[in-house]
Amino acid sequence: MIIEPKVRGFICTTAHPDGCMENVKRQIEYTKNKGKVNGAKKVLIIGSSTGYGLASRIAVTYGEGASTLGVMFEKEATERKPASAGWYNTVAFEKFAKGDGYYAKSINGDAFSKEVKDKVIETIKNDLGKVDMVIYSLAAPKRKTEDGTIYNSTLKTTEGNFTNKSLDLRNNIVVEATIPMANEKEIHDTIKVMGGEDWKQWIKCLADADVLEDGAITMAYSYIGPELTYPVYYNGTIGMAKKDLYNTSVDINNEFHDKGIKAYISINKAIVTQASSAIPIVPLYMSILYKVMKEKNIHEGSIEQMNRLFREKLNKGNVIVDEKNRIRLDDYEMRKDVQEQVMEYWEKVNSENINNFADIDGYWNDFYNMFGFKFDNVDYSRDINLV
Ligand code: NAD
Numbered sequence: 001m002i003i004e005p006k007v008r009g010f011i012c013t014t015a016h017p018d019g020c021m022e023n024v025k026r027q028i029e030y031t032k033n034k035g036k037v038n039g040a041k042k043v044l045i046i047g048s049s050t051g052y053g054l055a056s057r058i059a060v061t062y063g064e065g066a067s068t069l070g071v072m073f074e075k076e077a078t079e080r081k082p083a084s085a086g087w088y089n090t091v092a093f094e095k096f097a098k099g100d101g102y103y104a105k106s107i108n109g110d111a112f113s114k115e116v117k118d119k120v121i122e123t124i125k126n127d128l129g130k131v132d133m134v135i136y137s138l139a140a141p142k143r144k145t146e147d148g149t150i151y152n153s154t155l156k157t158t159e160g161n162f163t164n165k166s167l168d169l170r171n172n173i174v175v176e177a178t179i180p181m182a183n184e185k186e187i188h189d190t191i192k193v194m195g196g197e198d199w200k201q202w203i204k205c206l207a208d209a210d211v212l213e214d215g216a217i218t219m220a221y222s223y224i225g226p227e228l229t230y231p232v233y234y235n236g237t238i239g240m241a242k243k244d245l246y247n248t249s250v251d252i253n254n255e256f257h258d259k260g261i262k263a264y265i266s267i268n269k270a271i272v273t274q275a276s277s278a279i280p281i282v283p284l285y286m287s288i289l290y291k292v293m294k295e296k297n298i299h300e301g302s303i304e305q306m307n308r309l310f311r312e313k314l315n316k317g318n319v320i321v322d323e324k325n326r327i328r329l330d331d332y333e334m335r336k337d338v339q340e341q342v343m344e345y346w347e348k349v350n351s352e353n354i355n356n357f358a359d360i361d362g363y364w365n366d367f368y369n370m371f372g373f374k375f376d377n378v379d380y381s382r383d384i385n386l387v
Contacts, residue, residue: 001384003082005373009169010277012371014081017384019372020088021095027055027303028096031062037311039064040133040217044120046071046111046202049086050370051273052221053137055302057093057104059310060133067103069123069131071111073140077386085274085371103127112143112198117205124211132213134206136199136220139275143193153193154237155279156182162231165349167284169277172360173351177280182237194241196220196248203252207259215260217314218252220245222265224330225285226339228346232281246326253325264319266309266327271302272366283363285342288349289333290359292341298332301366305329 006013043060047053048070060066074087082088090106097104105123109116124131142152157179166177182190191197199220206212222242225233233239245265252263270276270286277283293299300308313320313327322328332338345357354360368374 001082001386002381003384004380005368005371010283011274012367012373014371015083015085015088016372016378016380017082017088017091018378018382019369019375019380020085021092021372022375022378023369023372024054024058024089024092024096027058028062030303031059031307034063034307034311036065037063037315039310039314040066042067042128042131042213043133043135044069044071044124044131044206045135045137047137047139048072048106049074049090051137051139051271051275052268052302052306053135054086054089054093055306056135056137056309058303059306061097061102061104062100063307063310065102066133067128068097068105069120069128070104070106071116071120072106072108073110074108079387082384082386088372110144111138111202112140112145114146117202121205121209121211124206125209130211130213130216131206132216134202134212134216134218136202136218138194138198139273140193143198145192151189151192153190153241154182154186155232156180156186156237157231158182158187158235158237158240159231164228164231164281165284165346166281167287167358169283172354174284174349174354179232179236179280187237187240190237191241191244194238195244196246196251197244199245200248200252203256203261203263207256207261212259212261215262217262217264217319219264219266219327220249221268222246222326223270224267224334225270226334226342228343229282229285232279238279246324249325262319264321264325264327266313266329268329269300269305269333271300271305272363272370273302274370277367284349284358285346287358287360287363288342288345289338290362291357292338292345293332294359294362295341296338298338300332
């Protein structure tokens with residue numbers, strides 16, 4: 001089968017195995033070129049197959065020589081449909097990592113479930129003994145709890161309707177979008193899915209099973225962004241969940257203090273991922289941000305961010321944090337000169353001048369690359385045997 005991209009708004013329903021392999025390979029090469037540093041040796045990554053989780057996995061393996069166990073929720077190929085990008089990324093990553101002599105195993109299943117937590121604990125006990133780092137990089141649309149209840153996460157505001165410019169992803173036209181306000185249940189349910197409850201459950205299960213090294217570090221990823229996106233992000237339903245995630249880091253530090261476990265939130269930069277493309281208004285902000293940061297030569301994608309995290313911010317025993325104990329990888333994005341320029345472009349941008357003020361090509365290139373498409377050295381005419 002010849003696999004072509006099938007884009008529906010903010011999602012691509014196909015993925016290319018060769019392109020996903022190329023994506024992983026480029027991230028590995030970037031990390032290898034930076035050389036090795038001291039760091040974590042045995043790392044569990046929950047949400048390891050795409051975006052920040054995949055980049056974390058690559059950065060700790062090739063930057064610190066770590067063994068990694070990954071957890072993801074991805075789809076295998078069928079006779080008629082290619083696998084999901086995260087599936088192909090993981091196959092590619094394991095192939096490279098094992099070929100280079102690193103331990104790398106992945107568990108495909110629902111991270112919210114007890115079954116997957118048990119499987120992870122068993123695998124750690126059998127293969128690694130204990131882990132010294134746990135990265136929680138889940139971005140999930142829904143969560144099923146043990147009693148069978150399903151909670152859906154919503155991307156809405158919490159303080160009334162919000163109208164602003166937005167990019168219509170079907171045709172690159174700048175439109176006005178109105179994001180409605182969530183009700184109490186939607187806010188509650190989004191916190192259930194994207195807040196810290198499950199992160200803490202993971203840490204409790206791992207600590208109870210005695211598979212965490214003394215002094216182990218756990219980290220979850222978050223975002224703040226500029227005031228422009230506050231109604232839809234920081235003060236939106238997702239922002240409420242992220243506040244809960246932050247509070248959970250404080251709880252974990254208090255409750256697991258005796259075991260020497262340290263929890264951090266890393267505030268990362270806005271990048272194009274499957275999760276971020278789905279947030280209204282954010283794709284236009286991101287394409288303007290890309291333009292500004294590229295003009296200033298400080299643009300970063302997931303692998304650049306994660307290398308900076310492990311090399312510069314998380315140097316063993318010396319974690320660089322702000323006044324709230326958060327790691328700030330959004331330092332370049334939030335720079336005054338960057339945000340002033342973004343705001344100037346935001347005011348000016350419209351459908352006619354969009355290429356002057358927004359890096360639409362860069363946005364779409366990252367988007368297609370995420371699903372393994374539009375790499376210049378991949379032969380997309382190759383007939384792929386799906387299964
Ligand atoms: P992503 O969509 O690329 O990755 C999500 C990962 O979670 C995938 O590996 C997926 O398989 C896994 N996953 C989803 N549901 C699962 C389930 N039920 N069980 C097991 N695995 C599951 O997302 P991302 O953008 O890399 O986001 C990761 C984290 O980084 C999130 O917390 C997000 O809020 C945060 N973050 C993202 C950005 C950004 O701009 N993309 C910025 C700052 C922080």
